[in-house]
Amino acid sequence: MIERFEAERSRMFGLAYRMLGSAAEAEDVVQDAYLRWSGAEREGIGSPGAWLAKVVTNLCLNRLTAARATRERYVGFWLPEPAPTGALGPLESAERRDAVSMAFMLLLERLTPAERAVFVLREAFSYGYREIADVLDLSEANCRQLYGRARRRVGEAPRFDAPGEQRRRIVERFLTAADSGDLAGLERLLADDVVAWADGGGKVNAALRPVAGRERVVRYLAGLAAKSGQGVEFGHADLNGQEAVLARRGGELVAVFVFEVSGGMIGGVRTVLNPEKLSHLRELAGS
Known part of the structure; x- marks a missing residue:
């Protein structure tokens, strides 16, 4: 089943990167997800994509809690770790390209880990609220509230209008x-x-x-x-x-x-x- 995992690798990396702002940490999360995938009982996995999204999101949430304390001690100005555009998943519109810009990644730092997870799943991967609720083990109503708060905190994505x-x-x-x-x-x-x-x-x-x-x-x-x-x-x-x-x-x-x-x-x-x-x-x- 390694082929099924590899088919999801790019999407998982894109999810982890948007959650963590670090390409190196995103790769570590994907590797951890692979280890869990290797040891899982596959018969009980109805949708590999959904299962892996849940694993990756929760691994990122654990890391974000520790990262917040580390960034408070960071020397100077903190910037996201740069990542190749082609590794970040489908970016078929200017809006989606802008939403992985460093400026926008910095806006995501304003969010709590839960708000960030809901926002990324909704905005970058077009998850419905029921799907997000399944990933985070929350109610749909709670996910809607988290998304609304995240949307207000982030505001509009910076636009870079040059072709x-x-x-x-x-x-x-x-x-x-x-x-x-x-x-x-x-x-x-x-x-x-x-x-x-x-x-x-x-x-x-x-x-x-x-x-x-x-x-x-x-x-x-x-x-x-x-x-x-x-x-x-x-x-x-x-x-x-x-x-x-x-x-x-x-x-x-x-x-x-x-x-x-x-x-x-x-x-x-x-x-x-x-x-x-x-x-x-x-x-x-x-x-």
Whole structure:
């Protein structure tokens, strides 16, 4: 029955990632689910997909309780761990791509574990309230209440209205300017009210607070490039439904820049520098 499990793997990873904001932890949850699947009496499993969704959701709920305490002690600004867009399940609409953006994943941090579970199952996987109630062992009425609270806390998903090709051109221009040290070129790509966030997790030097404003962000990016030293190579990637840039030194991934593009300009730059949060991408790339 390993084939049946593998058929559900991508969906389970997408569910766990949206619940936890960590690709590495999501992989661990999927592996734990596999161990439970291997030891289960399959004759009593009416719907493998529903059974696995329940297992994964409850494993994530257990982890979220511990994660909340850990994040309260986190050094600097916490960002979700970047994940390849293609690993996050069907994203056939712009709204669904926006809903896996780093900006939206941060909004999910406002929710209690139960609210997050209901919201993710409802919004990302189109579960009905009866199905959600079965997964969480709650009443349908309770699930409706949790969803309503979650919807109010999250609000509307951030919208990044630039078409895919336009976003790619803007990021390619960013790459060209970064490679050549063209600060004026970088500045022309940024909105007046651009904001940059960095996550070093206390492992590497990073700004502990958001940097706001075009001139300040340009200086910040220039300083970040200078700290990175010589021999840094930049490449393009599609992460969290957004255009991103990978920075490598000596072939090793050292930073990920995820861009929020709206109105033809870069309005947000989220930089993941914490090496622990880059390990999953390193493993995928073999670097």
